[in-house]
Amino acid sequence: MASMEEDGSVEEKDNNNKKRTKSAIAVAWLTFYNIAMTAGWLVLAMAMMRFYIQKGTHKGLYKSIARTLKFFQTVALVEVGHCAIGIVRTSVIVTGVQVCSRIFMVWFITNSIKQIQNEESVILFLVVWTLTEITRYSFYTFNLLNHLPYFIKWARYNMFIIMYPLGVAGELLTIYAALPFVRKTGMLSMRLPNKYNVSFDYYYFLIIVMLSYIPLFPQLFFHMLRQRRKVLLGEIIVEKDE
Numbered sequence: 001m002a003s004m005e006e007d008g009s010v011e012e013k014d015n016n017n018k019k020r021t022k023s024a025i026a027v028a029w030l031t032f033y034n035i036a037m038t039a040g041w042l043v044l045a046m047a048m049m050r051f052y053i054q055k056g057t058h059k060g061l062y063k064s065i066a067r068t069l070k071f072f073q074t075v076a077l078v079e080v081g082h083c084a085i086g087i088v089r090t091s092v093i094v095t096g097v098q099v100c101s102r103i104f105m106v107w108f109i110t111n112s113i114k115q116i117q118n119e120e121s122v123i124l125f126l127v128v129w130t131l132t133e134i135t136r137y138s139f140y141t142f143n144l145l146n147h148l149p150y151f152i153k154w155a156r157y158n159m160f161i162i163m164y165p166l167g168v169a170g171e172l173l174t175i176y177a178a179l180p181f182v183r184k185t186g187m188l189s190m191r192l193p194n195k196y197n198v199s200f201d202y203y204y205f206l207i208i209v210m211l212s213y214i215p216l217f218p219q220l221f222f223h224m225l226r227q228r229r230k231v232l233l234g235e236i237i238v239e240k241d242e
């Protein structure tokens with residue numbers, strides 16, 4: 001009996017150790033990931049500042065940082081995986097919408113339509129994303145290391161109140177500026193007749209994307225407001241199942 005109890009406790013200890021090892025691996029990975037992403041967005045911030053100081057204009061800025069931006073924004077897809085495997089307590093849907101809309105902005109709008117790359121709206125969302133991500137990833141990093149300075153926590157849960165609407169404005173104005181070029185060139189569209197018998201009009205697709213901000217953006221914004229109340233004001237929030 002005693003030996004069974006001992007066996008049981010050994011098994012339990014083993015399971016606990018496994019859990020601890022797994023979470024230690026997760027913490028190590030997340031710490032590495034967040035440090036790399038903070039560094040990436042800092043590099044982008046410095047490249048943008050250097051470009052503007054040297055050239056005195058925003059024209060050509062997007063082209064000069066495009067590769068770095070595409071790399072770090074695309075890598076953020078990993079975050080959907082973090083949620084899916086449960087190593088961070090965030091909804092896959094909320095993260096998916098946030099990350100996919102950014103990737104769409106980068107690859108299918110700004111990168112694909114050269115004529116809009118010098119629009120002021122592009123600079124607006126680039127600056128807003130960069131400030132947001134430096135704050136967000138450094139928040140996660142310091143939080144994981146249990147050394148979170150209050151001003152980073154404060155910035156993480158207050159900046160979005162201004163940054164989210166500004167970022168959305170930059171994104172929507174950029175898509176709007178792209179519409180005439182998309183209509184004129186018929187890019188990424190499929191007209192009938194074709195061998196697949198399928199028709200797709202990227203112009204109307206972009207209009208649908210713009211309209212989808214109306215229901216989706218408030219959900220992200222209110223999610224952040226709830227997080228803000230939870231973290232800064234200590235409110236207990238009962239999460240609904242996904």
Ligand SMILES: CCCCCCCCCCCCC[C@@H](O)CC(=O)SCCNC(=O)CCNC(=O)[C@H](O)C(C)(C)COP(=O)(O)OP(=O)(O)OC[C@H]1O[C@@H](n2cnc3c(N)ncnc32)[C@H](O)[C@@H]1OP(=O)(O)O
Pocket residue numbers: 030034079088089090091094095097098099100101102104128129132136140143144159160163164165166167168171209212213216217220223224227
């Ligand atoms: C195919 C075409 C699609 C087109 C769709 C078009 C519709 C688009 C509508 C949407 C528009 C979005 C526009 C947007 O791009 C504009 C901007 O971004 S503007 C700049 C302002 N933006 C922000 O402030 C971004 C805010 N968003 C986020 O922070 C996240 O993306 C979000 C998922 C929304 C929220 O994050 P989360 O729920 O994770 O909140 P917390 O930060 O409070 O964290 C919760 C817990 O998870 C832990 N966590 C999360 N990630 C990590 C990580 N990487 N490392 C470590 N830990 C992490 C975090 O610590 C919390 O843990 P705990 O609760 O235990 O404390």
